[in-house]
Amino acid sequence: MKALPTTAGGDAGTVTIYDVAARAGVGIATVSRAMNGSAPVADDTRARVLAAVDELGFRPSHAGTSLAARTHAANGIVFPDLSGPYYAEVLLGYEEAASRLGRSVLVLATHGRPDADAAVRDLAGRVDGLVLLGRTVTDETIAGLGDLPVVVVARPVLAGVDSIRTDNLTAARALGEHLAGHGLRRVVLLGSPDESPDVAERWRGVRDGLVAHGVEPTVTPCLFDEESGTRVAAGLLAVRERPDALVCANDEIALGAIVAAEEIGLRVGRDVAITGWDDVMAARHARPALTTVRQPMRTLGALAAEVLDERITKERTTPRHESLATALVVRDSCGLHP
Amino acid sequence: MKALPTTAGGDAGTVTIYDVAARAGVGIATVSRAMNGSAPVADDTRARVLAAVDELGFRPSHAGTSLAARTHAANGIVFPDLSGPYYAEVLLGYEEAASRLGRSVLVLATHGRPDADAAVRDLAGRVDGLVLLGRTVTDETIAGLGDLPVVVVARPVLAGVDSIRTDNLTAARALGEHLAGHGLRRVVLLGSPDESPDVAERWRGVRDGLVAHGVEPTVTPCLFDEESGTRVAAGLLAVRERPDALVCANDEIALGAIVAAEEIGLRVGRDVAITGWDDVMAARHARPALTTVRQPMRTLGALAAEVLDERITKERTTPRHESLATALVVRDSCGLHP
DNA sequence: ATGAAAGCGCTAACAA
């Protein structure tokens, strides 16, 4: 389609720095300098160069630049999965911050694939830094990344690697105590703690809060989606001595559990308490509205981008570890509040 | 951290194809051939090369490869915004398909920035193809992308450019007729049609369906988020001759409108009908559950990746235009259904 | 089947 003029003998269609240099009557180094401001250039020379750039529609090849400058001006973010509001929000915060810092963003979702480590290593080859969420790759793979700046999010701290997490413990404990305060006794924690270090920590906290009031919860494994929530909760609630509280690992499980409870005629918040985690949009629109824990998801993503950038620019060389506050959001699904 | 052995005199830390070649006792061309299978290599030679690759932990530099091979093995996707479930789902479908096709994914959100066009042009320099959602950039910018494969989603067809859209018209008309069937007369369409060609088409369809039953709707501009939905709906519902139906451009506006209605004591589905568009998770968990139109968001993303890939691989050279079916999902927010 | 060598488009020393 585009048939821009090419001064040098290149194939029409690809304008290189040589074309610009020829057109402006200067050397290629001057073009580079004029465009990047990496060294002083006479005003009128610069003007001529920029005019040529404009006329030819020149845009530097990224491959050439990154090969020569040994930098990619891009960083990656790796998710275990991309579904659900949680990851979407984190990505949103990340992209915003990264692009503000002048870096492109590469996304990768591992979907629990067996070749996830290879995919991440490949991604590592095209970025200046990497953010890794949760259990996406093995510790060995991270170590194998060499000196590539890495920030892990919601994953146990690794020697020398920056990390960002949310403080699950405090809110979890508060949730446990709140539930005990409602007089709930048969509490089931819904969600597999070994799938995610985050969840393990939450269950620890909730249990702490509960035990302080003499209640010992049990754990039932469950995948982190709505459908699983409905299915597992249905099984749990069907028995005679059914639980009077379902504490779910995320809002989607909880929302699914609400469906299961209502299907068998239970009134959520009266006959059974159900709580979630994350405070996604659906949590506040559900009726009864979902008691949950708010995580600063967007901030999490943005902070990851910033922490990573500090490493890439070598503005900082020692590890940084951040923990973001969470907040218990009490609504109606855990019991009546006058 | 990593201190892998380097045979050639390069800086420790970066293993190049020369190191591998030296170690295996072959030329660099043979290493390239052995790794890519681009030409026959003797079995024992290949074995030696691969062993060296393994021992040295060699991983080809992307910049080098893409400069020499004139390809990026990556493609980009540009969103007007990344917030909300709609875009998250589209991205999910896209990433999945793209990575299945062996391509990395670069995301960019324009957030209505004035320099969006420049950002997109920059992105264009590092990918083999681009998916553009909605009104992210001007037609001129797209044309200026030259022969870079481009797929536009939810945007009017452009000469020679592949496009994917959802069929707004059919479901919109059905929605209009359904609403008229409820006996609703004062219908307001909430959402700015000039912001999005998609919305314009929806309003056209809804109006068609309504007018067939003698109802003429009015349009009230509104941004596409929940907070705006609440604010604008509150204003609309406060007047004496208030509307008896609020048809919203997306679910988030609708959910916000429900909040506004309930705040002034109106019963949604009885005193006022409210409908959305997209069928996000919150739509089915809201009470009353939201009547809306389901869009195949994930499929939209996946299809975009596939259509783009056909162009990149030159498997197809003529434009392709797809329209995906949508479905009216009737729940309780538009009126009582026995 | 293999090696030597010529680029790919750019940045950055080094000269002038």
Add this chain to the structure above:
DNA sequence: TTGTTAGCGCTTTCAT
């Protein structure tokens, strides 16, 4: 201030 030139790490002819 500017031009020349040597790479950056790879793919791909062209010889052999």
